[in-house]
Amino acid sequence: MLSIIPHYTIIVCPNCGLVQYIIEGQKTRKCPNSKCKKTIDLRRVIVYGRTSDIQKAIVMVQKIKEKNHHLEKMKDIRPILDEEDDES
Numbered sequence: 243m244l245s246i247i248p249h250y251t252i253i254v255c256p257n258c259g260l261v262q263y264i265i266e267g268q269k270t271r272k273c274p275n276s277k278c279k280k281t282i283d284l285r286r287v288i289v290y291g292r293t294s295d296i297q298k299a300i301v302m303v304q305k306i307k308e309k310n311h312h313l314e315k316m317k318d319i320r321p322i323l324d325e326e327d328d329e330s
């Protein structure tokens with residue numbers, strides 16, 4: 243029996259750059275960064291990864307944060323997530 247599994251989408255706040263995961267299906271979200279708190283339009287942000295596994299979502303966020311440390315600007319970091327993307 244199949245049940246509906248929530249999918250998590252990895253996004254980066256376009257305002258402050260905070261990496262975060264959201265449950266798919268939402269249209270907007272308020273950035274959890276207390277210094278930002280901007281409403282993020284989830285249809286207009288770059289999706290960096292998708293997973294149905296909450297643990298994977300956390301790992302992805304962590305990976306992007308680590309990688310982003312060495313980048314001056316947020317670039318296309320999707321290649322570093324390829325190994326996690328085993329669902330598509």
Ligand SMILES: [Zn+2]
Binds near residue numbers: 256260274280
């Ligand atoms: Zn933000």
